[in-house]
Amino acid sequence: MKKPRLAVDLGPNLILKNPVVTASGTFGFGLEYAPFGDLAALGAVVIKSVTRHPRRGNPPPRLVETPAGVLNSIGLENPGVEKVVKEILPALRATGKVTVIGSVAGETVEEYVEVACRLAEAGVAALELNLSCPNVKAGTLFGHDPLLAAQVTRAVREALGDDFPFLVKLGVVGNDFLAVARAAVEAGATGLSLINTLPGLAVDVKRRKLLLGHGTGGLSGPAIKPVALWAVWRAHRELQVPIIGMGGVVSVEDVLAFLLCGARAVAVGSGTLAFPRLAWELVEGLEQALAKEGVEDVRELIGMVAEK
């Protein structure tokens, strides 16, 4: 059997050796998972969202398990762009030829621009603008308003120049996410990352209080997979741009489903918490599945789901 070709591109300037990447925030800065496998074997490592200054994050508890899902309110804990650029990215690069995608969060247009530029200069292959963190104050501000989304996207595009690939990451609850996505694409985003967690909460019924220290959180995991597939499928049909699809991926079937719905790459998030080697297993499993089905190039599948 011939080895299927796994490489995919997310626009002209970002080619991944395979379509399996990690989801921001669930794989740390990559180093935490280096004991479990060769980071360079993954399509890309998308690192935790980074802000200008260090953030210590939200009070505990920060995680609750829900039916087939996880509710988190980490609150963008991260050491700040300075330390990421000076210490973490070099350490990550020292592990091998890892394709790194940076993730940028912020409260103002200027912060997005500054963090994006610093990460880009530090040599990441691409960026994700996280416009949809439900766990900090201004986290979903930009992702809920087409005008603001366009504004921040345009500013980042201008600062990074025409060629640097970056995706805009959106959630789908409480906003007209297609309108926001369209605005971001028109303002210069290379593509989209879909979906971020859904807003949610859990109640400590005994003590009559919200369970998470921060009150509300973001829902991820298999529970949200049907919604994520729908969002990817809708965005692919409407906008025909590169998409990293994510939400509840735990199996090769899930990866195939996202590709068929129009994702060019698929991110593994909460699944890694339950199965630390999942991303690697999916790369191997995908290769086997394609070989078995006689698919020579994974790109043949992208967007090929029929409606009936």
Added chain:
Amino acid sequence: MKKPRLAVDLGPNLILKNPVVTASGTFGFGLEYAPFGDLAALGAVVIKSVTRHPRRGNPPPRLVETPAGVLNSIGLENPGVEKVVKEILPALRATGKVTVIGSVAGETVEEYVEVACRLAEAGVAALELNLSCPNVKAGTLFGHDPLLAAQVTRAVREALGDDFPFLVKLGVVGNDFLAVARAAVEAGATGLSLINTLPGLAVDVKRRKLLLGHGTGGLSGPAIKPVALWAVWRAHRELQVPIIGMGGVVSVEDVLAFLLCGARAVAVGSGTLAFPRLAWELVEGLEQALAKEGVEDVRELIGMVAEK
């Protein structure tokens, strides 16, 4: 131990003997579940959404199971308001003193008004306007636009008169549901039903096609519970109107969680599919739980969740 008081009101003209009701579409027209318990023992039976003309619904498959959830695309199959009023409601009433809440769906303002009036005349205790069915063409039209939501709500309010209680039922994906909710309340809705299913889809990976006959569907069940609780909590804080909360209820703890978040009644949907006697069990379980905790009146709990 004193028996706790279970009665709740959803506005001045709708008093339910207890806060456990059925969710539209998961309990048929009530009659289907009459073999399992006394329908009059429930807070209310919310019947399947009714349209002006009979609808035969979407092609099969209409149901797929997802992790801790159910994806459906029934497509509002119903026999039309004429038959519901002439045959079904009388049969339902013949089973005992059932509190019936009608559910109205439509494609135009006129259709909503007509169906609402016919059901109200037929003696239902209250109505739900389903502005959020993801499974038919114009299903979410009214629920995605504050102006249209206000328009249909105002028309129904004018037709029904000032005193007739009705709630507007909304989903939370792809729209600014709080803006829509506010518009509907300002236009005369008594309160809100939250939440309808989240849009979703499933893929038949082998055949490379969407699994549901209709393509996309609506996600319900325990998987969506954290999102539903969040939506109820947000709407209660922002709008302080009567809310029927729903989404993934399967236990007394879930009922308490919705009440604490601000729901005045709680609807049992997909849970009934898995546990046909669930609604009755929750009424009994709620009474016991309150007695055990020394809560004399269930209304003491409504909205009482603390943030920290």
Added chain:
Amino acid sequence: MIHEAEILSQRRLAPDIYRLELFAPRVAEQAQPGQFLMVRTSISLDPFLRRPLSVNAVDRRRGAVVLLYRVVGRGTRLLAERKLGKRLNVVGPLGRSFTVPLSGPVVLVAGGLGIAPLFFLAEVCRQRGNEVILFYGARSQEELVLRRELEDMGVKVFLATDDGSLGERGTVVELLKKKGLPPAAPVYAAGPPPMLKALAGTLKDMGREAEFSLEERMGCGVGACRGCAVKVREGENFVYRRVCTDGPVFKAGEVVWE
């Protein structure tokens, strides 16, 4: 209608096929051939929904109800792992049963696990005194479960396998065409959709009436959720009927095959 039924026995009849015996006297008493139970296979919220399984046999004296199933996914896999003595939560009996003439020969056509409801039907017909002819097909010999028991009860059994390991090589519909049917005997069938579709065509050509047991994904099992639609002819047009309460037994002629 809801029963906490103790598992009396569970036997593997073929690599993926299990027969499970429950203690459920009320079900045993009421169930008719063609009816089914909604079985809760998991104790967690995943899988969430019940699984429909036909009543395969009853032993009224012992209060026992038998299910026959193939492990195809998560629900049935969990079922196969359930241990003796544990309780299974089942709802039923549900759905409309087969309608059978009081006397005369009847023809049964089973594809694979379609034997589940037809075994029960064969048993009841034999008790009543009907002559029973069964065309029974499966992938291979080992999957032709319960054929001995059927022969022992006096059913005239014709076998077909895809691989030719027992009976005729080929489909059960081809076998039926080859052997022919006794005149005027009504036909009862259950099996995978492609088989039923082919059989419907053949029977139509032969001008035969038949009752088919259909399958569709189910939510409630009691007619409330409208999840189990099957396309049925109505004049020039069509409507959707519920497999759970309008069926699972339908007239072959009314089903619209896609």
Added chain:
Amino acid sequence: MIHEAEILSQRRLAPDIYRLELFAPRVAEQAQPGQFLMVRTSISLDPFLRRPLSVNAVDRRRGAVVLLYRVVGRGTRLLAERKLGKRLNVVGPLGRSFTVPLSGPVVLVAGGLGIAPLFFLAEVCRQRGNEVILFYGARSQEELVLRRELEDMGVKVFLATDDGSLGERGTVVELLKKKGLPPAAPVYAAGPPPMLKALAGTLKDMGREAEFSLEERMGCGVGACRGCAVKVREGENFVYRRVCTDGPVFKAGEVVWE
């Protein structure tokens, strides 16, 4: 780091407390007292996350690792139902272990299942020759599991129960205050947060250093998700540290109790 570990034995020590022995030679070899494993308790997607459980003992010769746990929810309930011979997927050993002086007496303070990591610590200290004094509290006599084994290995055990059914009636912290501590002996503690908080206050008053094993809900267990935050003093201010990789063992003085 990921192991498919066969279940060698599983014993119920008290109504809700189980001791589980796994065959995991690599873990047995590497694990140090205070470290934990992330255990996959379900085979479905619900419950979804792994559960952190301390290493309670190891038998390097037999390649065995022992876990001690209380059934408190769905995950631990599923674990208690796992059968001999089946495999359990575990990740570890994870986290930072206790630091122990090479000689001299050490004091252990266990509340309830806090005995899980401290039993292992006691064992290692005894093998090294440290004198070990254990204050051990639980709700009642039957929940004071493993006390015989501890006495047998030469640990000096002081017991307390909430109901007075064995040892002193009252909390283990009250007991410790009453009995007093040998001079300069370092203290190691594990147990429910209220006990640890009380103990921290007492030890501060006594001017004692201590290491506490903390618990928090965990996602990854490897330091990546930042889900397991614990508030830790930093100068005048505070930061969040990860229980999984910065701990689970922390200096008592640095923890900010809420």
